[in-house]
Amino acid sequence: MSCDSRSTPQEQLRSDKVHPPVPPMPVINLGHLTLEPETRSRVVEDIANACHDLGYFQVINHGISQSVMDRAVEAASEFFKLPSETKQEFASDDIRRPVRYGTSSKDGTRPSRTFLKHYAHPLSEWMKYWPEKPPTYREDMGKFSAGVRRVALELMEAILEGLGLGKHYQHEEFENGLQLLQVNCYPKEPEGESAIGLAPHSDHGFLTILLASCPGLEVLDRSSDTWRVVQQPRHALHVHVGDCMEVLSNGRVKTAVHRAVLNHGEARISMASIHSFAMHEKVSVAKELVDEQDPEKYKESSFSDFLDYLMSNADKKRMSFLESLRT
Ligand SMILES: O=C(O)CCC(=O)C(=O)O
Numbered sequence: 062m063s064c065d066s067r068s069t070p071q072e073q074l075r076s077d078k079v080h081p082p083v084p085p086m087p088v089i090n091l092g093h094l095t096l097e098p099e100t101r102s103r104v105v106e107d108i109a110n111a112c113h114d115l116g117y118f119q120v121i122n123h124g125i126s127q128s129v130m131d132r133a134v135e136a137a138s139e140f141f142k143l144p145s146e147t148k149q150e151f152a153s154d155d156i157r158r159p160v161r162y163g164t165s166s167k168d169g170t171r172p173s174r175t176f177l178k179h180y181a182h183p184l185s186e187w188m189k190y191w192p193e194k195p196p197t198y199r200e201d202m203g204k205f206s207a208g209v210r211r212v213a214l215e216l217m218e219a220i221l222e223g224l225g226l227g228k229h230y231q232h233e234e235f236e237n238g239l240q241l242l243q244v245n246c247y248p249k250e251p252e253g254e255s256a257i258g259l260a261p262h263s264d265h266g267f268l269t270i271l272l273a274s275c276p277g278l279e280v281l282d283r284s285s286d287t288w289r290v291v292q293q294p295r296h297a298l299h300v301h302v303g304d305c306m307e308v309l310s311n312g313r314v315k316t317a318v319h320r321a322v323l324n325h326g327e328a329r330i331s332m333a334s335i336h337s338f339a340m341h342e343k344v345s346v347a348k349e350l351v352d353e354q355d356p357e358k359y360k361e362s363s364f365s366d367f368l369d370y371l372m373s374n375a376d377k378k379r380m381s382f383l384e385s386l387r388t
């Protein structure tokens with residue numbers, strides 16, 4: 062199981078073209094979405110602008126308590142500290158497994174990332190496959206997953222409204238959609254080196270919501286073609302627009318290309334929660350966003366089609382799944 066459509070641009074070392082975040086990171090106060098209609102409209106517009114101009118933003122006042130966030134990071138961190146044999150029980154090359162543990166290496170010797178990926182919605186269906194060690198993992202990660210899913214659904218409604226489709230557009234498909242939690246652990250960066258933990262890619266799915274224990278995430282700024290360092294305030298969640306959103310919007314919003322670099326000071330935990338339709342549900346361009354000037358730009362596909370593409374050796378083709386959908 063994976064969520065990445067690993068792709069362009071070519072991987073660059075951190076020393077290439079890294080700038081502080083300019084323009085400033087949009088920070089959306091989610092609590093304002095439930096205030097009076099004028100305030101909601103302003104927030105919907107802010108979200109629409111962030112999706113259109115950048116493909117990423119952050120949310121605060123999202124309703125997930127600091128302790129739920131901290132405990133989820135702690136549970137993840139404890140999992141990665143377990144003896145290798147315990148973690149290896151989840152190791153598999155089969156990307157359709159409900160839980161999968163693995164490592165990747167950029168130099169063939171040291172791991173640059175270790176990951177645990179598992180589905181998280183509906184919790185009652187998936188939690189029984191999750192690690193039982195550390196003993197807090199299921200409860201703490203379960204609370205965090207449920208909170209993040211609520212935030213994702215709220216954001217989807219606002220984004221659909223901003224696209225002029227109405228907040229209930231394909232409501233059932235989003236309600237029944239899947240959630241994939243990708244839990245990453247990156248080693249501390251060796252002294253004097255500059256290393257990539259996770260190569261540039263965009264995420265499949267409509268939205269990714271990210272929480273990390275310390276800096277390391279970088280996003281590609283499309284206007285200047287440079288990498289921007291993401292600073293994530295402790296209480297904020299970072300949001301990426303994913304490939305499915307680009308398809309549904311017929312390219313009005315673009316998927317966010319991002320990467321992770323190793324942190325100088327400490328090992329890093331990140332948790333990427335990916336939200337999509339159910340496994341076999343097709344995502345297609347919204348017909349309302351197609352006309353003579355704007356013909357349909359993408360073919361329809363499901364999450365299952367995406368997994369099939371990954372298994373068909375997509376990396377060797379050097380074309381991302383999203384690129385393969387362009388008409
Ligand atoms: O570690 C990060 O900050 C990014 C993780 C990520 O992009 C992913 O898991 O898809």
Ligand SMILES: [Fe+2]
Pocket residue numbers: 065262263264269319333
């Ligand atoms: Fe990602």
